Amino acid sequence: MSPRVLIFGGGSIGAVLAYLLSKSIAASDIVVVCRSNYDVVATHGFTINSTVFGMNENVKPIAVRSVTEAVQAYPDGFDYVCVATKAVVNGTISQPELIKPVVSAKTTIVLMQNGINIEEPYRALFPDTAIASVVIYMPCTQTAPGVVSHTVYAKFLLGTYPAKSTSEHKTSTARFVEFLKQGGASAVHEEDIQLARWTKLIVNGSQNPICALSRLRDVQFLGAAPGAASFTRNLMSEIASIARAEGYSEVDDSVVERQLELSTSRVPPGVEPSMMADALSGQRLEVESIVGNTLRIAQSHGVDVPRLETIYYLAKGLDMSFAIPEALLGGSKN
Ligand SMILES: NC(=O)C1=CN([C@@H]2O[C@H](COP(=O)(O)OP(=O)(O)OC[C@H]3O[C@@H](n4cnc5c(N)ncnc54)[C@H](OP(=O)(O)O)[C@@H]3O)[C@@H](O)[C@H]2O)C=CC1
Ligand SMILES: CC(C)(CO)C(=O)C(=O)O
Structure with missing residues (x-):
């Protein structure tokens, strides 16, 4: 069965991710939480100008304004919640707290952020949830609201956090690797993502x-x-x-x-x-x-x-x- 994916953060990475996933998952099952670019994405979708995938490529996922709106529209939840925001604290609520309403028993949290030691706050709040930690080589920049330019390559390395996880958690990570590959990216399942x-x-x-x-x-x-x-x-x-x-x-x-x-x-x-x-x-x-x-x-x-x-x-x-x-x-x- 096709999964339902929530992308939290419809910026540069979130847009290209939506595009890649749309090659194997119906755009109606890809929901993106957008903030400043909501109006453009809700109306026109994302436009990707890529030296790898082509210019003026379009993908039109479902745009929502918040995780609350997402959970109201899809009460049966999400198989994957991809965190594609910058790893910064804005205000008093942490990012793991922000996504809490959309994390259910069936969810795998996919952390699509740079840095080191970024997983622990998610593990602390969601001790039993599958976490896929993702390393991304994919230079891209949002040049106008909803318009993203991408160059050079689209390469993802994924592994569970922690490395020693249940076979169910490893399987859900392996499945996400396949979705990325079907989108035309290079994706590798690592034993130890660190x-x-x-x-x-x-x-x-x-x-x-x-x-x-x-x-x-x-x-x-x-x-x-x-x-x-x-x-x-x-x-x-x-x-x-x-x-x-x-x-x-x-x-x-x-x-x-x-x-x-x-x-x-x-x-x-x-x-x-x-x-x-x-x-x-x-x-x-x-x-x-x-x-x-x-x-x-x-x-x-x-x-x-x-x-x-x-x-x-x-x-x-x-x-x-x-x-x-x-x-x-x-x-x-x-
Ligand atoms: N860009 C790149 O080339 C690469 C980036 N990375 C990493 O990927 C991660 C994402 O980066 P990138 O896509 O460039 O970042 P962007 O700044 O382009 O996108 C982040 C998006 O998240 C949105 N956002 C932030 N907070 C919230 C919130 N509370 N609710 C809803 N939306 C929110 C922002 O909205 P708003 O516009 O309103 O601020 C923005 O659209 C980072 O960790 C980065 O280091 C990794 C490899 C390459
Ligand atoms: C260096 C680069 C572009 C590699 O994809 C990157 O990770 C970033 O912009 O944060």
Whole structure:
């Protein structure tokens, strides 16, 4: 039987996800919680301009304004609830609390967010629920409400959280892998997704804050100064050393080179990491889930990471500037 999927967060990733899933699941069984782009998505659906899947591709899932509206419209619930928001706290309610009304006994929570240690708050609130943790290589940006540009690749790695889970939880994750593949993406079911998370964090923990702070795309920054590439490599190496301290000995220099090469092999100007998109539009940044958690893990192991620490405080400052009213930002000369 075809599943019913709720996508919480109809932004860049949520839109492309809806598109991929629509290749094997009826659009009427794909429900997306939209906020600022609700009117456009409810009327026209999402438009995907992709160098991989084609330009002007359209998908029209069911758009709702809130999880409350979703649960009222579909009282028999959702098989998959995909969290595709930025991992930031807005207001006093945590994201796991926000999705609680749509999580039922049959639900698998699919976490489609960057960062490390992002799963635990969901496990704490939903101790018996299946959780699929997803690592995504899919550069995409919402260029206008409901319009998303996507480049390079669409690659997903999925695994249960925790790695040791019941066979039912593993089966529901494996099923989601198949839906992504049927959509034309590359998708792999991992035994221990944390290795893939650390490998991806080498990219996100370095390039996301660097590009947000410098307002340059990845390839642009690498050419910004003679030492920019080696600075990036050294920062990536710090993150790799934290992964090894956590027990992931596979995350060595060759992995760092491979991750750096994702950018050095790109055509200029390169990609706009999601944190750069947020910085350019004055949105709150995923500093804690991507950089802060990483720094705290380093500190718990006594691993010295001076570059990461510097990046953390600068990115924290930039993030805080978005919470301060414009009038208070460096307005006075005294
Ligand atoms: N973009 C990329 O290339 C990649 C992103 N990722 C990761 O994927 C995750 C999602 O990123 P991305 O798609 O880029 O983010 P976007 O900012 O493009 O989209 C997030 C969406 O969530 C919506 N949202 C946030 N809070 C709520 C809420 N309470 N209720 C309803 N909607 C809400 C936002 O609405 P509103 O517009 O109103 O703010 C926005 O549409 C992040 O963790 C990111 O790091 C991973 C790989 C690549
Ligand atoms: C680096 C990139 C683009 C890879 O998909 C990404 O993960 C992001 O923008 O957050």
